[in-house]
Amino acid sequence: MPLQNQTPLSTLEQKDAFIARHIGPSAAEQQAMLDELGVADLDQLITQTVPESIQVTSPIALDDSRTEDEVLAYLKSVAQKNKINTSMIGMGYTDTIVPNVILRNVLENPGWYTAYTPYQPEVSQGRLEAILNFQTMILDLTGLDLANASLLDEATAAAEAMTLCKRMSKAKKANTFLVDKNVHPQNISVIQTRAEPLGYDVVVGDVAELVDQYEFFGVLVQYPGTTGDINDYSALVEKVHAKKALFCAAADIMSLVLLKSPGELGADVVFGCAQRFGVPMGYGGPHAAYFATRDAYKRSVPGRIIGVSIDARGNKALRMAMQTREQHIRREKATSNICTAQVLLANMASFYAVYHGPDGLKTIAGRIHRLTDILAKGLQSKGVKLLNNSWFDTLTLEVDNAEAIYQTALDAGINLRKISNTQLGMTCDECTNREIINTLWNCILGEGHGLDIEAIDADLTANGSDSIPAALVRESAILQHPVFNSYHSETEMLRYLKKLENKDISLTHSMIALGSCTMKLNATAEMIPVTWPEFGQLHPFAPIDQAQGYKQLIDELEDQLKAITGFDAICMQPNSGAQGEYTGLLAIRKFHQSNGDHHRNICLIPTSAHGTNPASAALADMKVVLVSCDDKGNVDVADMRAKAEQHKDDLACLMITYPSTHGVYEESICEICDIIHENGGQVYMDGANLNAQVAVSQPAAIGADVSHMNLHKTFCIPHGGGGPGMGPIGVKAHLAPFVANHPVQPIEGPNPENGAVSAAPWGSASILPISWVYIALMGAKGLRAATENAILNANYLAKKLGEHYPVLYAGRNDRVAHECIIDIRPLKELSGITEEDVSKRLMDFGFHAPTMSFPVAGTLMIEPTESESKAELDRFIEAMVTIREEISQVQDGTMDAENNPLKHAPHTLEDLIDPNWDRPYSVAQAAFPVKRLKDSKIWPTVNRIDNVYGDRNLFCSCLPVEDYAE
Template structure:
């Protein structure tokens, strides 16, 4: 063997170092696991596992792996093609200052961005407190009773508001939703898209007139309006209520700091974007949408709600309330298909409010308003006509030479909103400066205008006048809770953030082996570009010649995804997996309508499917017909064939997850797709498990017509404690014209008249660099290796855990795909120990539990991903083996069936210092079940939480101060 000095240069220049960093098992560990499985190499394992007729015949058509340095240098050159102007476009997106303590310690911190949705609250208390802060902030600012833990963006929140109105309005015969003409156009488009398949009539106009002309179930206004007006809606709200309609306001969160809240006027739903509370514009997202309503409507609130409960020691503890897994329980009867929120961004917005506090926010809001007023007063003094006579941050002017002024502002580095008909809009924000105002005056009035900013400012201050009616000034207090009044120095804020972070388990601590959720490495190199200003400071409606870097990035990512999946086109707009389902089904629906088959509305869904599948189908006006699975977890082909033929005249599509949610590759997947096609339907492939397909098979080649790709699973965008996500869809050529477009920024390819499904043209664009970097770093060879190792890790876990627990489903040669399901039901019958007991006991070992009771009740679904080493897998196996021994002790009667380490898990510091330890086992056994924990222990900060108490005593804002004292 040659020494390193004798190695050729080509060897020394190997560029696949990142592949080995992403893939957890070393070469030696891979060999050890392969030996355990009785196979010679990865190729043999893949041949045994993946059906031969779907295996790709040639390597994926992607460039070779590149080094981190090469990739980031190239991407920096791409980002440099974006031109960052001062943005005054507004329309729900404004520039903001991300406090550096939040930027570094939250957005750029894997302790926050790699955590999972807090389904296991005992090891999620920090995140839950941060989300509760966000909900409390929203309640204070909106003046309503109940807020959720964020939605995807303002426009999709608008659509959710409409459907809530339809469910809860007492005007049961009404089928009309009224939208004011001064609502942001992207909100109108997404609402119209949602309303069409549901059969709702949407009328846009002057709602003050429309309300007298139409019976309706809901009314929507923008507050302030898209052109800047600040209106009092109390009288209009009263009229709506007289008609038994609900009233919704899309509100600007910063304006609510100084304006009377819509809730105080009587509004029923208030929603909007929290973006300007310290979250970059990022060419459209991700941004947390807030959503608040009345307590009476709590059972219909979309998304997740964080509530206060108690743990087994009676201490206050936080948890997800009510809607924890609503889609999986109610399926097509669910109130929405929402599966991903925007928790990381909601946390940032909440922390922004914590850091600045009420007085700091009032100062920021006051400064924004003052700049807008100075700009307006200066222009008015020179005879410029204002379209709006009241404002918070936005003024719209009417000019004969509007196009020339718009162009002059562009040359000066300022983007204005060009609304057409000689009108220009300009929105002030946290980053607006004196220089900005003076430059605008120069552009509009000429450089000899003679205006003095300081003099106008003094005149406004001396007059005491508001830029809106006096009765619309906020009088109620905001953010009075101590959490918003305690952490205004960076030292205190840093410690608060760290205190919360320390309460949670994330991928920075240990593997999170959640089946179907693919919690893999989110590499640092992939995350770095997210906070580059070249990507962060771009408005989604900026002129496209200023976004050439983004266009190149998106085009290249689309080509990468097409090469991986085999599809002809990609729609990037859906900003979650569930929204990808919805967007794909809408494309199928439009395709059938274009072919004169609008009656095709039957959607076949296997019983093993994700709950979002039937919920999405219902939103697309499809009737769900379930198809059976056999005893091995596969789709029952005979049943599917029978139902496809039974409904052949009305068959719209099949929704199928591949590999299946049961963790196996369907042997008959080609036949299944062909059956659907033969009966006039399309095939929608749920891409949740795409991590087991990349570079070994292709959805489009198998027979799928459309599939979503969870970029926050397979392609390394982090889960962020429950979001962000991205769910672009791959489509075959015949469906490409029917996917979403956008009313403001037209997208090449889809029919121009197609509506939007989310607020921004390319969804949450600022996180797309993560997936682009991952694919570039891995190359085709690395992606194949990732899939192979995901399958290797899953099969190794399945075999080793199978020595202690029954594995519910296996495929060919007793192999599993990327995940396996262990069946706890026989053990529950023999011992009384449940899957929840096992989930909580795993916390004592420092692990987050696998997916619990899905897709089969009484089971645990485990997905290790390719990023976990054999050493980490063995630690998990050790924990599960120890837990099995403890279950055996219960079965044998050696330990009490109720008072045992499993039933009492998790064990906390409170158990140690409480002075009431009376259990028939030692604290050492409870809290330190294996020796390694003596040097590496993650402590759950609360004991097991009482879920029933939390739902019966729903409380969804910050805990009162006196309760802390208790």
């Protein structure tokens, strides 16, 4: 008898089981695709595809893969090293209660967090409506005309406000921006960082005095101020406008429920953070900033704007408005980087307002303010001096024993804000309660104080409070639209959320094959820690000894990323890829300045580069010089050398994407890096395509001096419908001193004098566990397998689609990297069918379109990622082949050139029930072009949207009540 179960324990433990769960193709599917490509195994494919000169010679120095249970148990032990005190630090971050219906059905729901940016609006109407609600909410609260779809954080919004003022102010000769000393310090730091390369002068002080001393193009105040005071700025606004400058206010969103809107005071720009509308503090993010301004400045608004248009049937439909402002079109003329949104978090904030409605928000804001009043009245009755005479939720105490009170509160589990040796700040929030107020009194006054909350509350009820000046009490209505007054029961709210979710395509439906966006699996195990309170409830400026779990997580993730990329140091602060580019370029700029090379400002950028590259270079005050590409999509090395030598005295850097945006590994990449270094420049490698490098090559070994890493692409942080993202940068040792630091929470390593680029010291820290878990689950072996399969899937698609469409570029041995570009232009010449027609027709097959007309107009860029199975790739191929057959029928005249399924795509249920259907093709062909759709059909909810109409009739808030009723 043979012995039973001879499998060794090490195999049965399945330590690397997650690898196969993350990678879509099974072993059999991998072999079938390899056979199709004519190669024996993945090693042979990599040898054929990746230049030998850049291949790593040994596995990356990472631990082996671990099981999901092991990884989560370990990370839980790390998280528990964070100490969660009651936070009263304030400074723009407060504790909040996330409604559970939003927590479970949005933040923890892949239907929301795996969706892509709504560039294809016909299959994005749900999140577009949620963002439109956000914009409407912001307009109501700020009293202004136009709001955008969110920005990265309040501090970067402050910097955007400054640059808008410079562009739009009529004080054209002025070069000074005035910032009130009562603005949050992180806002001031990011403003100063942005202003320096642009050559603006930032003056910080009492703006009421400064406006008489300077010529300036803009002014910024905090409303309420960082120490809590609420000022009537209407007279100051008149002074500012008299000097033809613009007035900006950074406003606390919850306070605006009770305070007169800044727009009513005359402000031109109002921005802030929406975090306290139901988004956890998360040690700094991600949170949605908001930004509102006057209609006259709409062409200069940073980021994205959602507008109302009409579809082909004349029905109202939503879309991203004024897309011509985007950096991939404006390039070095861009005024900001559009990769700056936090859509998932903006949606959460908008849903918070929808769920609570105006009355609920007034109750919450009123409770916060009443508890602050009670706290203040009690302290004042015992002779404690307050620095501020007015307040919404923040008090600043003037005391001799500030350090002792601070420590007593700390011992009682409360974090106060230590401003100076004689000043302490404390901010109430949605989670503040009677017990906390009593504890604070005990800490400040001693336990025998004799104060009674009920008595003070009764006195306030009888006599009122003047803590909000009468002239600044809000009288205007807020949130009157039906959407904010219809979904206050959990049943109704749940159904509303589900209705919107059902309008969108996400990774829960099908592959999203967007080139350079790497829409891979966001595994459940990776997402779970994000909502652990140990990570979610920590204030970004909490004492560092309370954040030891975060410190360990960040240190370990930095070590992982250093092992993967080969860099010597990591800067975690940038909270988007574009922000990472900007941060890296500033480091290069400071490095050159440290060597006395202040004149080095030339940035070489290939014409194939991401549009964010020239925009980031412009923000870093670099002059962009374009480098040509050859007809195979590679950088023209001769042109590169000529321009590097021409500008060698002024060369700052090269920005290059690797593999290239054309989807090929540049054979000459090492030579290119050498050319730049020989001429005194630095190499910035755009990390957007890092998914084709991990464990196969290393940016630092290739020759890069700095590179950003899109954690929301290669390392599995989900896209969230257009944000969040994280874009930390890796740098070689000589650049490490020059990366961002932070004024409130200094970071070890970089020069302490370096300013911040984001509001929080480690950016959007609460989503870093996602990438840490991914790397831990995959290990060195899994990460290499992921890269290999990304390359395998892309080459399989290129091979199969290449039988029907021209594949524009290929590298060595006719292989592509992790993505391929198919060229629709020859087909357009023969048939009139465009890349947009193909993209819209794909929706009828249940697929989101690939990247359209980038980096080459008239093309589609396709990236399947390693997470998609061969079966899913074959479904996509089937759709594309069917579409090609339809194009052929238009081409040969079998189908009408205009009245065909491609030109009318996508098709909706309204098309199917149209009694006047008179098209020369059947309803079945329109909606069910392949048999499998009868089992699982995703319906676009609107027909093709009229973009021109939307821009000519710009409307960027919820529809009027009359339209809503219809």
